Amino acid sequence: MNKMLLFSAFLFVLMSDSPRKTEVVLSDDDYELVFSDEFNLPNGSQPDSKIWSRKTRNPDQCNRWNSDSEKVVFIKNGHLVCRAIPNRSEPNDTARMLTGSIWTYGKYNVTYGRIEVRMKTNNKVGNFPAAWLKWQPRNFTSDPYAEIDIVEMFGNMGSANHNIHSQLTVKNPKHGQKNSFRVPLDVTKWHVYAIEWTPTYVTWTIDGKPVGTYRKSTDPKLLREGQWTFDRPCYIVLNQSVGDGSIKGIGRYKKTTYETQFDYIRIYQKVKR
Numbered sequence: 001m002n003k004m005l006l007f008s009a010f011l012f013v014l015m016s017d018s019p020r021k022t023e024v025v026l027s028d029d030d031y032e033l034v035f036s037d038e039f040n041l042p043n044g045s046q047p048d049s050k051i052w053s054r055k056t057r058n059p060d061q062c063n064r065w066n067s068d069s070e071k072v073v074f075i076k077n078g079h080l081v082c083r084a085i086p087n088r089s090e091p092n093d094t095a096r097m098l099t100g101s102i103w104t105y106g107k108y109n110v111t112y113g114r115i116e117v118r119m120k121t122n123n124k125v126g127n128f129p130a131a132w133l134k135w136q137p138r139n140f141t142s143d144p145y146a147e148i149d150i151v152e153m154f155g156n157m158g159s160a161n162h163n164i165h166s167q168l169t170v171k172n173p174k175h176g177q178k179n180s181f182r183v184p185l186d187v188t189k190w191h192v193y194a195i196e197w198t199p200t201y202v203t204w205t206i207d208g209k210p211v212g213t214y215r216k217s218t219d220p221k222l223l224r225e226g227q228w229t230f231d232r233p234c235y236i237v238l239n240q241s242v243g244d245g246s247i248k249g250i251g252r253y254k255k256t257t258y259e260t261q262f263d264y265i266r267i268y269q270k271v272k273r
Helices: 167-171 220-224
Strands: 010-012 023-025 031-037 073-076 079-086 097-103 113-121 127-135 146-152 159-166 180-184 191-197 201-206 209-215 235-242 258-270
Touching: 031 113, 073 097, 079 235, 113 127, 113 146, 113 235, 127 258, 146 191, 146 201, 159 167, 159 191, 159 201, 159 209, 180 209, 235 258
Parallel strands: none
Antiparallel strands: 010 023, 031 258, 073 079, 079 097, 079 258, 097 235, 113 191, 113 258, 127 146, 127 235, 146 159, 159 180, 191 201, 201 209
16 A cells, blocks of 8 residues: 555645646655545446445435435546436425435444545535544434534535534533634635544644644543544545525525535555554
8 A cells, every 4th residue: 555644744735626636745654545535437437336325315404305316426527526406307206406425334434544535616505515424323312423524514605614523512512622613715626625533633634734623531521421432433424415594604505506526535544563
């Protein structure tokens, strides 16, 4: 495997709309590339079925209109394209929109490392794309909950949003540590969004620049309440969804087409010596 760096590498990030992949200058032998999908498949292809499948539909806002339609997930010019489109082609489907979402559930999990996603999206009212990691508990009521949002965008706010959710943050968002970070950004341009995930902290970066950190608490009481649930294997989700009035900046959208392009996802982990 090619040896890569985590945080200390010097990144030359292509900020234009060029379809070329990001160039990385190697300078650290402590990490290696352990997983990647560059989406270099013929135009019109579906993502590699050995890695990805369509995320199932469920009632929550992110997944309520997930579709198996090839109009909302496909490869184009070496990019994964995920769309949300008005439902004009599926008369037997009551969904108002059809949205594209893929995940590695049951096929690939990751625990710790640097996870990078290079992507761009629309800046429209109603836009709600994301790249994120999740632990699937057997019982949502009693088992630990864990979600790390590498990045998500809300409507036309023109910002990158980074969040982390555990048992405690869901029950008590004001538990004493910031778990959400927002950065003004032109999201219509290519950017590399990444996390450095370790047993004691998660740090988010945009184009190599740190934008926020969430740390494992040293308080036994908070740990018992589920402040840190991020030592579990998580699956990956890449999706284009749409929102409603429950998210600031999101309103009418049902006649609009949304599109997010993912250039690649790469995962680096510590070399075992």
